[in-house]
Amino acid sequence: MASRLSHFSHDHELVKTQTFANDQFYCDLCNTQIKEGPRYRCHACNFDLHEDCAKLPEKISFFAHPWHNLHLGPAGKTGRVCDLCMEVGTGFFYRCFSCSFDVHPHCTTTKQMVSTGLHPEHSLFLSPAGAIWNSCTACKETGESIWLYRCGMCNVNLHMKCLHGPIKTKVSKANNSSSREGSSTVGRFVRQVAVDTTVQTIVNSLTDLL
Numbered sequence: 001m002a003s004r005l006s007h008f009s010h011d012h013e014l015v016k017t018q019t020f021a022n023d024q025f026y027c028d029l030c031n032t033q034i035k036e037g038p039r040y041r042c043h044a045c046n047f048d049l050h051e052d053c054a055k056l057p058e059k060i061s062f063f064a065h066p067w068h069n070l071h072l073g074p075a076g077k078t079g080r081v082c083d084l085c086m087e088v089g090t091g092f093f094y095r096c097f098s099c100s101f102d103v104h105p106h107c108t109t110t111k112q113m114v115s116t117g118l119h120p121e122h123s124l125f126l127s128p129a130g131a132i133w134n135s136c137t138a139c140k141e142t143g144e145s146i147w148l149y150r151c152g153m154c155n156v157n158l159h160m161k162c163l164h165g166p167i168k169t170k171v172s173k174a175n176n177s178s179s180r181e182g183s184s185t186v187g188r189f190v191r192q193v194a195v196d197t198t199v200q201t202i203v204n205s206l207t208d209l210l
């Protein structure tokens with residue numbers, strides 16, 4: 001890439017600068033540390049970008065918000081909540097201004113369709129949880145404004161983080177009787193812990209309500 005860059009988000013030209021192992025620079029776009037290697041910097045403003053982050057397009061289309069294009073820009077001091085992973089961020093976000101839909105740049109690489117060992121029979125599609133189905137088949141947690149990978153045919157729903165674990169019981173009932181894991185002590189232990197955790201979670205939420 002060129003040694004100088006004008007970035008749509010910044011008034012000044014950015015200069016390609018070397019980052020060394022002991023440097024402590026954070027990327028203003030993704031808020032993570034810039035390790036060794038080149039970065040783009042505005043010295044006057046102490047504004048730095050990863051080389052890869054500097055390449056992100058200003059405008060994208062994204063399957064989770066197919067109606068409008070999203071535009072990349074700083075979240076501002078108060079930060080924004082990502083409509084995909086529901087976490088708060090203070091770096092840059094892709095935003096639809098008409099709908100106030102915000103998403104982390106790294107969350108735009110989320111796959112629309114996945115396959116998982118927890119439900120090997122069908123592919124799962126990322127879908128916004130609705131009023132009827134909103135709990136994760138793996139961890140049993142409920143929440144309305146979350147995205148889950150879903151097999152509508154079998155009503156299997158999984159958080160992005162639960163796609164390949166936690167190592168609890170398999171979601172599919174088909175394997176249970178023949179499962180080697182099921183008859184081993186470790187398997188029973190893991191299963192018991194999982195059940196205890198669920199019970200504890202329910203007890204906790206009941207206590208909160210009282």
Ligand SMILES: [Zn+2]
Binds near residue numbers: 027030050
């Ligand atoms: Zn970055």
Ligand SMILES: [Zn+2]
Binds near residue numbers: 010012044045046047
């Ligand atoms: Zn500047």
Ligand SMILES: [Zn+2]
Binds near residue numbers: 083085107
């Ligand atoms: Zn996110």
Ligand SMILES: [Zn+2]
Binds near residue numbers: 067068096098100101
């Ligand atoms: Zn929109």
Ligand SMILES: [Zn+2]
Binds near residue numbers: 136138158162
């Ligand atoms: Zn889950």
Ligand SMILES: [Zn+2]
Binds near residue numbers: 155
């Ligand atoms: Zn299925």
